[in-house]
Structure formats: structure tokens, C-alpha cells
Amino acid sequence: xxxxxxxxxxxxxxxxxxxxxxxxxxxxxxxxxxxxxxxxxxxxxxxxxxxxxxxxxxxxxxxxxxxxxxxxxxxxxxxxxxxxxxxxxxxxxxxxxxxxxxxxxxxxxxxxxxxxxxxxxxxxxxxxxxxxxxxxxxxxxxxxxxxxxxxxxxxxxxxxxxxxxxxxxxxxxxxxxxxxxxxxxxxxxxxxxxxxxxxxxxxxxxxxxxxxxxxxxxxxxxxxxxxxxxxxxxxxxxxxxxxxxxxxxxxxxxxxxxxxxxxxxxxxxxxxxxxxxxxxxxxxxxxxxxxxxxxxxxxxxxxxxxxxxxxxxxxxxxxxxxxxxxxxxxxxxxx
Ligand code: TXA
Ligand code: MG
Numbered sequence: 001x002x003x004x005x006x007x008x009x010x011x012x013x014x015x016x017x018x019x020x021x022x023x024x025x026x027x028x029x030x031x032x033x034x035x036x037x038x039x040x041x042x043x044x045x046x047x048x049x050x051x052x053x054x055x056x057x058x059x060x061x062x063x064x065x066x067x068x069x070x071x072x073x074x075x076x077x078x079x080x081x082x083x084x085x086x087x088x089x090x091x092x093x094x095x096x097x098x099x100x101x102x103x104x105x106x107x108x109x110x111x112x113x114x115x116x117x118x119x120x121x122x123x124x125x126x127x128x129x130x131x132x133x134x135x136x137x138x139x140x141x142x143x144x145x146x147x148x149x150x151x152x153x154x155x156x157x158x159x160x161x162x163x164x165x166x167x168x169x170x171x172x173x174x175x176x177x178x179x180x181x182x183x184x185x186x187x188x189x190x191x192x193x194x195x196x197x198x199x200x201x202x203x204x205x206x207x208x209x210x211x212x213x214x215x216x217x218x219x220x221x222x223x224x225x226x227x228x229x230x231x232x233x234x235x236x237x238x239x240x241x242x243x244x245x246x247x248x249x250x251x252x253x254x255x256x257x258x259x260x261x262x263x264x265x266x267x268x269x270x271x272x273x274x275x276x277x278x279x280x281x282x283x284x285x286x287x288x289x290x291x292x293x294x295x296x297x298x299x300x301x302x303x304x305x306x307x308x309x310x311x312x313x314x315x316x317x318x319x320x321x322x323x324x325x326x327x328x329x330x331x332x333x334x335x
Pocket of ligand 1: 031032057173
């Protein structure tokens with residue numbers, strides 16, 4: 001099939017494709033999603049095929065009005081209500097016990113379903129004109145999530161029906177995922193809504209070990225997505241933890257012509273090798289916004305090794321850390 005690129009004023013066309021069981025990539029405020037009718041099992045199965053995604057990795061269902069969640073879940077506890085009121089529409093996904101309308105293809109056989117109410121007006125309008133949409137990030141399984149329409153096209157060209165080009169995504173990393181199917185709630189994936197914000201709203205929140213560490217061999221994945229290789233460019237990513245001077249010293253004594261530094265603006269003047277900056281050292285929102293483009297740029301420029309400056313682990317930085325440590329295969333060199 002030939003993939004059509006649609007402009008934001010062609011959302012009706014995209015809604016028709018969805019209603020006929022097709023696949024449309026849509027912008028959200030986090031990353032681009034690859035959407036299909038969440039209640040159509042064949043359409044959902046086609047998402048897995050287009051991405052090359054393992055069938056045991058469940059999908060998020062996207063809604064455009066709070067009321068839609070009541071038909072999708074079998075329980076809606078008080079803490080879910082508080083989070084929805086505070087952070088929706090926005091970059092937060094909640095996991096709750098599913099209702100029987102959710103096809104097994106969406107929940108990958110689990111008894112729960114992940115639901116998100118995005119704030120991006122194009123995504124919301126597409127949902128309003130069609131139905132709740134199952135949508136994973138619109139990249140090939142394993143590569144960095146797409147934050148603009150060109151990233152989607154590079155991965156999905158002629159594998160999906162259409163892409164709505166809504167420009168660059170705001171947040172740049174995927175939504176925060178929290179499960180409320182247990183108490184206390186557990187953070188499964190950090191994102192634009194931080195652990196600090198969640199705790200302020202609902203009290204105790206456990207951070208799952210898989211946010212920081214590779215999944216232990218004897219443990220079932222709490223969120224199946226966490227057991228797969230992720231966010232990885234073809235280049236070998238090496239994470240370096242240390243201040244600006246130690247980072248420069250290490251990179252300057254180890255680089256060759258195929259090496260780039262993935263760094264902060266402040267690092268640039270001390271570096272002798274090629275560099276890709278993700279923003280100023282304390283501007284975490286800009287860093288999140290640019291991270292996936294930077295990883296894709298490293299491949300486009302043909303670098304074989306990327307030395308990345310290791311981020312911290314509080315606030316929005318935790319989301320950046322979580323992605324980059326996966327891109328680096330969980331290895332950090334302490335400087
Ligand atoms: O920002 C986002 O969340 C983007 C945009 C498109 O909305 N979507 C996204 O979807 O990142 P995806 O499929 O790439 O990541 C969803 C993650 C996966 O790690 C998956 O395993 C987990 O959420 N997940 C989905 N349903 C789950 C469930 N019922 N229980 C546990 N984890 C679940
Ligand atoms: Mg993904």
C-alpha cells in the first residue's frame with residue numbers, strides 16, 4: 001500500500017480510514033502514535049504487523065472525552081479519578097482492570113487495559129470523528145519513537161494507510177504509565193508527568209525497578225514493553241556519568257572519526273569530536289523534546305559510537321534517563 005500524507009485539515013479522511021479498519025499515524029503531545037479502531041481485533045492485529053511488534057506487548061487505548069473510559073474499564077477507583085481530573089488531557093496513561101469490550105489483541109491477554117486522554121487537538125479530533133483508538137508509538141519495534149511525521153515516514157512508509165502531519169511533538173518522550181490495578185499504585189514508565197507530581201496528587205507511588213534496571217530473568221514483566229530492546233539507534237550508545245570536565249576529558253581521549261558526543265550545550269566548547277546537543281544542562285523539557293531526534297540524527301550522520309552524558313533521575317530527567325539507559329543497554333561508565 002502507498003502511505004498518504006494528510007494535512008491537519010484532512011482529519012475526516014483519516015477518520016474514514018480508521019472506520020474501515022485501516023491504520024493512521026497521528027501526532028500526540030508526546031510522540032506520534034500508530035492508530036487503529038481499538039474495538040476492531042483485525043485492525044489492531046495489523047498494528048502489530050506493521051511495527052513488527054511482539055504480540056505479547058499490549059497497546060494503550062486513546063480517548064477524547066473522560067466519559068469514554070467508563071465503557072473500557074471495569075473499575076474506576078478514586079485515585080484514578082483524581083489523576084484524570086488533574087492530568088487529563090495530557091501525557092499520562094493509567095492502567096485499570098479492563099471491561100469485556102477490550103479485545104485480547106489490545107491487552108495482549110492481560111486482565112488490564114492502559115488508557116490515555118491525549119491533549120493534542122489533532123489526536124482528539126480524530127478520536128471524536130471515529131472511536132477510541134489503540135495506538136503504540138509509530139516507530140518500527142525497537143527504534144526510537146517518532147516525534148515528527150518524517151520519522152514516521154522513514155519507519156512506516158508503505159506499511160500503513162496514512163500519516164497526519166501535525167509538526168513536531170511537544171513533550172518528545174512517551175507518556176508516563178502508572179498502574180492503578182494495584183494499591184499502592186506503581187509507576188511503570190516515567191514521562192512528562194513526574195513521580196513528584198503523581199505523589200502530590202495521590203500519595204504513595206512505587207517506582208517499578210524496571211524503570212532503572214534491566215528486567216531480572218526470574219521476574220515476569222510488569223509492563224511487557226520493558227523486556228524488549230528499546231530506543232536503540234544502530235550506533236553503539238555509551239553512557240558516561242560525571243561532570244562537564246570529566247565528560248570532556250573522557251570523550252576527548254577516546255573518540256575517533258565515527259564517534260559523536262550526545263551532550264548538553266555547555267559541553268560543546270570542551271569537546272574535540274562531533275557532537276549532537278539536546279539542549280542546556282538544566283533545561284529538561286527541551287532535552288526530552290529533542291532526545292529521540294538526536295538518536296535518529298546519530299544514525300543519519302553515520303556515527304558508529306555515541307558517548308552520551310548521563311542525566312539525573314529526578315523530575316522529567318527520570319524519563320530521559322529511562323530512555324537513554326535502554327538505548328545504552330543499561331551500561332554506565334562512572335567517571
Ligand atoms: O505517549 C505514549 O504513551 C504513546 C502515544 C502514541 O500515546 N504511546 C506509546 O505506546 O508509547 P507504546 O505501545 O509504544 O508503549 C506502551 C507501553 C508499553 O511498554 C506497554 O507494554 C505498556 O505501555 N502497556 C500497555 N498496556 C499495558 C497493560 N495493560 N499493563 C502493563 N503495561 C501496559
Ligand atoms: Mg513504543
